[in-house]
Amino acid sequence: MIVAENLTKRFGTFAAVQGVSFEVGTGQIVGFIGPNGAGKTTTMRMLTGFIPATEGTAQVAGFDVFESTMQVRSRVGYLPETPPLYMELSVGQYLNFIADIREVGRSVKLRRIGAVMEAVGLEGFENKLLGSLSKGYRQRVGLAQAIIHDPPVLILDEPTSGLDPNQLVGIRSFIKNLAADRTVILSTHILTEVEALCDRAIVIDHGRVVADDTIDGLRNRVGEGIRYRVELGTTRPVAVALGQLSRVSQVEDLGSQSGVARLMVHATEDPRAEIAELAKVEGFAVHAMERHAPSLEEAFLGLVGDERWA
Amino acid sequence: MGIAWAIFKKELRVTFVSPLAWVFLVAFLFLAGLFFYMGISSNGEASTRVMMANLSIALMFLLPMLTMRHFAEEARSGTLELMMTAPVPLWSLIVGKWASTVALCLVLLLMTGLFPAILAYYGEPDWGVVATGYLGLVLCCMMFVAAGVFSSSLTEEPVAGGLLGVLFLMPFWVTGPAAEMVQSATARTVLRALALRTHMGAMSKGVVDTADVSWFLLGTAGFLFLTWRSLESRRWR
Numbered sequence: 001m002i003v004a005e006n007l008t009k010r011f012g013t014f015a016a017v018q019g020v021s022f023e024v025g026t027g028q029i030v031g032f033i034g035p036n037g038a039g040k041t042t043t044m045r046m047l048t049g050f051i052p053a054t055e056g057t058a059q060v061a062g063f064d065v066f067e068s069t070m071q072v073r074s075r076v077g078y079l080p081e082t083p084p085l086y087m088e089l090s091v092g093q094y095l096n097f098i099a100d101i102r103e104v105g106r107s108v109k110l111r112r113i114g115a116v117m118e119a120v121g122l123e124g125f126e127n128k129l130l131g132s133l134s135k136g137y138r139q140r141v142g143l144a145q146a147i148i149h150d151p152p153v154l155i156l157d158e159p160t161s162g163l164d165p166n167q168l169v170g171i172r173s174f175i176k177n178l179a180a181d182r183t184v185i186l187s188t189h190i191l192t193e194v195e196a197l198c199d200r201a202i203v204i205d206h207g208r209v210v211a212d213d214t215i216d217g218l219r220n221r222v223g224e225g226i227r228y229r230v231e232l233g234t235t236r237p238v239a240v241a242l243g244q245l246s247r248v249s250q251v252e253d254l255g256s257q258s259g260v261a262r263l264m265v266h267a268t269e270d271p272r273a274e275i276a277e278l279a280k281v282e283g284f285a286v287h288a289m290e291r292h293a294p295s296l297e298e299a300f301l302g303l304v305g306d307e308r309w310a
Numbered sequence: 311m312g313i314a315w316a317i318f319k320k321e322l323r324v325t326f327v328s329p330l331a332w333v334f335l336v337a338f339l340f341l342a343g344l345f346f347y348m349g350i351s352s353n354g355e356a357s358t359r360v361m362m363a364n365l366s367i368a369l370m371f372l373l374p375m376l377t378m379r380h381f382a383e384e385a386r387s388g389t390l391e392l393m394m395t396a397p398v399p400l401w402s403l404i405v406g407k408w409a410s411t412v413a414l415c416l417v418l419l420l421m422t423g424l425f426p427a428i429l430a431y432y433g434e435p436d437w438g439v440v441a442t443g444y445l446g447l448v449l450c451c452m453m454f455v456a457a458g459v460f461s462s463s464l465t466e467e468p469v470a471g472g473l474l475g476v477l478f479l480m481p482f483w484v485t486g487p488a489a490e491m492v493q494s495a496t497a498r499t500v501l502r503a504l505a506l507r508t509h510m511g512a513m514s515k516g517v518v519d520t521a522d523v524s525w526f527l528l529g530t531a532g533f534l535f536l537t538w539r540s541l542e543s544r545r546w547r
């Protein structure tokens with residue numbers, strides 16, 4: 001469980017994080033999303049105890065991050081943005097070292113290293129030097145070190161960065177399984193990843209939380225209501241007539257092609273019956289009426305502005 | 311203790327994989343041989359005194375090059391973030407790194423044992439003087455490595471860390487000649503007290519004074535304490 005209350009971090013006069021508050025329970029995966037420099041990494045670093053907060057408090061696994069740092073550190077698995085690897089060591093030597101500093105018991109150490117290597121797809125890589133691995137494999141080793149001590153809380157900063165599409169699927173499902181009895185926070189730039197992995201997303205911008213909602217909740221913020229993509233068999237301008245329907249709030253004309261007018265209808269409630277009635281009265285055919293599900297990208301752009309999204 | 315031991319082992323492993331350690335080893339043994347030859351040829355004495363005195367100065371320049379990676383490289387590569395978010399007490403991290411380099415120095419000093427052996431073959435060296443000379447070199451290594459570890463904790467650039475280390479140790483060298491140049495008796499006493507030559511010189515002649523040993527031990531503890539403060543302050547920057 002993670003509880004952050006009014007977390008603030010200032011570097012001199014620059015406020016990297018300002019009054020961030022949220023809670024993440026056990027069994028949840030929460031995505032931290034935001035443009036570059038939004039304050040995601042700084043927040044994660046405060047939660048791991050790497051840097052202190054200027055103001056505010058944070059509790060991880062029941063311990064205060066700033067008062068009981070060591071208890072928190074031993075209960076958190078952390079993957080920083082760049083996997084923290086000693087390139088001169090082999091995968092086996094490195095994981096052995098991490099298990100030692102994490103005080104994984106001797107009797108279970110080898111078994112644990114083997115299990116973790118298998119889980120992240122590193123079987124047969126034990127003697128490979130870390131410096132000789134590809135970016136994707138380094139990322140896997142980074143993930144392996146974060147879970148070697150079987151922590152109840154995982155904080156992952158861009159965990160799938162550098163992975164190819166095949167690796168992505170495997171690692172995502174691995175993270176999803178991990179979350180069954182853990183608390184997981186991950187930051188990412190890839191919104192499809194948030195959709196695929198997370199129950200909830202916290203959108204952060206300019207160091208502030210601008211939205212904290214379920215994925216569906218974030219999507220529903222787009223366009224303030226329901227949208228339908230409508231295609232009508234007419235060359236007449238119908239946007240004005242549609243706009244006068246009681247359930248329609250706005251109509252966007254998407255242009256016409258081969259005698260079919262295409263429109264995006266913003267409605268307060270399902271307007272299909274009204275549109276069908278209008279088509280019947282006006283005497284034109286209805287080619288299509290389908291609900292347009294807003295994407296997370298649209299929601300995100302609406303929250304932070306498109307020019308800052310990279 | 312277990313964590314410090316794990317860090318000690320990891321550091322030694324990483325050091326011996328890097329070419330820097332081997333370059334250092336060759337340079338150190340070459341200089342030791344050169345100083346040994348110079349000592350013998352200049353006065354024909356069956357003694358390692360000249361070698362010991364010169365090696366102590368050479369170590370001032372060489373050791374910071376060996377320690378420069380300790381924290382600077384970790385900060386640059388991001389592994390310091392790993393260490394500072396794992397349940398690793400700072401003292402374990404500092405002592406583990408410091409002890410690994412001191413251990414490497416002990417191995418190197420052991421290798422220079424060849425020179426007293428040569429002396430013993432051809433003459434009759436004073437083993438007491440040889441032993442106190444080695445004690446002095448071990449103490450030098452402990453203090454210089456601590457200074458190097460400290461300078462490495464101040465920057466993310468290993469080369470800058472190495473140069474800073476030399477800069478921190480320089481005063482202990484230059485205060486020796488400077489003490490003989492000043493007029494004021496007080497200044498001379500202070501400079502002599504600071505000078506490596508004062509403390510190492512006695513030991514290379516076979517004299518072990520508690521004050522000299524304490525000087526090295528205090529210097530070591532002082533630099534290790536500064537390293538701890540420097541790493542601690544990273545959190546608050």
